[in-house]
Amino acid sequence: MDVIVIGGGIGGIATAYQLLAAGHRVCVIERHATVAQGATYGHGGPMLPSPLDVWFGPTFMGTRSANKTGIVFKPGFDTATRDFVKKLALLRDPDAFTAQYSRLKPLVELSRRVIGEIEAAFALDCEQRTGVLHVFRRAREFEQAAPAIELLKRFDVPHRVLTPAECAAAEPSVPEDPPFAGGVLLDAERTANCPLFTKLLKQILEERGVQFRLGREVTSISLEDSRAAVELMPLHGTHQAELIAADAIVVAAGIGTPGLIARVNGKLPLHPLRLHSLTAPIAYEEHAPHITIVDSIKRIAMTRVNQRLRVGGAAVLQSEAKTAKPLGTGLANRVLALLGQGTHDWVPGAAKVSAARAWEGLRLLSPDGLPVVGATGHARLFVNAAHGPAGWGLACGSAKVVADLVSGLTPDIPADTLAALRIDRF
Numbered sequence: 241m242d243v244i245v246i247g248g249g250i251g252g253i254a255t256a257y258q259l260l261a262a263g264h265r266v267c268v269i270e271r272h273a274t275v276a277q278g279a280t281y282g283h284g285g286p287m288l289p290s291p292l293d294v295w296f297g298p299t300f301m302g303t304r305s306a307n308k309t310g311i312v313f314k315p316g317f318d319t320a321t322r323d324f325v326k327k328l329a330l331l332r333d334p335d336a337f338t339a340q341y342s343r344l345k346p347l348v349e350l351s352r353r354v355i356g357e358i359e360a361a362f363a364l365d366c367e368q369r370t371g372v373l374h375v376f377r378r379a380r381e382f383e384q385a386a387p388a389i390e391l392l393k394r395f396d397v398p399h400r401v402l403t404p405a406e407c408a409a410a411e412p413s414v415p416e417d418p419p420f421a422g423g424v425l426l427d428a429e430r431t432a433n434c435p436l437f438t439k440l441l442k443q444i445l446e447e448r449g450v451q452f453r454l455g456r457e458v459t460s461i462s463l464e465d466s467r468a469a470v471e472l473m474p475l476h477g478t479h480q481a482e483l484i485a486a487d488a489i490v491v492a493a494g495i496g497t498p499g500l501i502a503r504v505n506g507k508l509p510l511h512p513l514r515l516h517s518l519t520a521p522i523a524y525e526e527h528a529p530h531i532t533i534v535d536s537i538k539r540i541a542m543t544r545v546n547q548r549l550r551v552g553g554a555a556v557l558q559s560e561a562k563t564a565k566p567l568g569t570g571l572a573n574r575v576l577a578l579l580g581q582g583t584h585d586w587v588p589g590a591a592k593v594s595a596a597r598a599w600e601g602l603r604l605l606s607p608d609g610l611p612v613v614g615a616t617g618h619a620r621l622f623v624n625a626a627h628g629p630a631g632w633g634l635a636c637g638s639a640k641v642v643a644d645l646v647s648g649l650t651p652d653i654p655a656d657t658l659a660a661l662r663i664d665r666f
């Protein structure tokens with residue numbers, strides 16, 4: 241089949257890879273001049289979400305104070321934003337959290353397998369590292385993580401619950417003073433450079449005949465029983481819109497996804513989230529971490545990437561209208577201060593934060609914390625989106641699910657996981 245993939249982030253490129261592997265002819269359309277320029281560019285490092293990493297559950301947004309949660313929540317008078325957060329808060333209940341993560345888990349494992357296969361097939365070097373240490377400042381917060389730790393045990397995820405002294409022994413850059421409650425070391429969890437992986441995979445796809453239409457924006461999708469097509473915005477200086485037809489279309493357009501599929505599936509209850517990263521040069525080698533440190537409550541990840549420290553997190557949750565506008569200077573300074581403070585708290589002296597390069601990107605978050613993956617209301621339209629702040633690896637497993645569905649095969653995940661990812665679940 242001829243398949244069009246809209247979006248050149250990790251979601252689109254991983255989908256193109258799986259479609260090609262399944263024997264389809266693939267064309268990727270990306271509005272930027274190259275791939276990995278959207279949310280994919282700003283990743284914090286961790287590849288796959290353990291129960292401690294997902295952006296829902298007992299440890300997520302327990303209060304409204306940004307200094308405690310790491311998330312700036314500014315709903316203003318917007319009822320939709322408040323309702324969205326209320327729905328997400330239902331998953332703070334330990335049983336609801338356990339059930340929801342259990343639905344996600346098969347996608348995590350499929351993603352792990354798929355990434356491993358790609359790395360092995362092409363010997364990709366994308367700054368991979370192993371070991372993630374989640375740290376907790378207060379005893380109460382550590383206790384709140386009990387359902388997540390229980391899930392680690394239940395799913396046999398290699399991990400060790402550590403005292404502060406054991407955390408410092410595992411990663412000497414973490415100071416024991418000021419005191420903290422402890423940590424959880426995930427020995428086998430990995431981090432890697434998502435934009436680099438995406439670019440390397442794009443080269444491989446190009447060499448194998450995938451067509452790339454870069455610098456082209458899809459303005460609309462048209463769907464018929466027998467054919468599907470996308471319309472591209474006219475090139476600069478021309479008035480001629482271009483139409484490309486195919487047998488199927490996969491939308492992996494990140495924040496652009498809801499607008500493109502609205503005609504088929506109506507308005508989806510997905511909410512945009514602004515996320516930030518800092519990339520700072522290593523200041524003192526002896527203070528730089530060798531494994532990734534995550535402030536587990538604030539969801540701030542600190543990953544060493546060669547001679548740099550990558551710090552990701554500090555989300556801003558506002559109304560859709562406000563998220564569409566640039567962040568004001570006051571709020572921008574506040575989120576950068578959150579990332580700077582996280583670094584100072586957990587790996588002091590590791591990075592020259594004053595010389596850091598800041599970046600921000602928009603992600604779509606769903607009110608039940610899971611991505612939107614699979615078929616849509618039209619048989620020729622598929623979607624791989626809304627991975628929230630955990631799309632680096634998940635987008636790769638989701639790509640396999642989508643490619644199977646496009647090919648008329650049953651994806652290799654349980655039916656309840658597939659149902660929990662469906663677009664019509666809301």
Ligand SMILES: Cc1cc2nc3c(=O)[nH]c(=O)nc-3n(C[C@H](O)[C@H](O)[C@H](O)COP(=O)(O)OP(=O)(O)OC[C@H]3O[C@@H](n4cnc5c(N)ncnc54)[C@H](O)[C@@H]3O)c2cc1C
Pocket residue numbers: 246247248249250251252269270271272275276277278279280281282283284285286287288289434456457458459492493494495496497500515516517541552553599600601602603624625626627628629630631632633634635
């Ligand atoms: C600061 C930050 C830190 C993060 N940290 C992590 C992390 O540590 N671990 C993790 O797993 N995840 C992390 N994430 C999330 C992860 O980066 C994303 O989930 C993932 O990159 C999503 O990829 P995507 O392909 O769905 O979206 P994107 O990368 O946004 O790609 C979508 C692409 O579609 C294109 N597009 C949109 N509309 C159109 C159109 N109409 N026509 C043509 N092209 C279009 C866009 O230009 C874009 O390139 C982080 C995100 C941010 C912003």
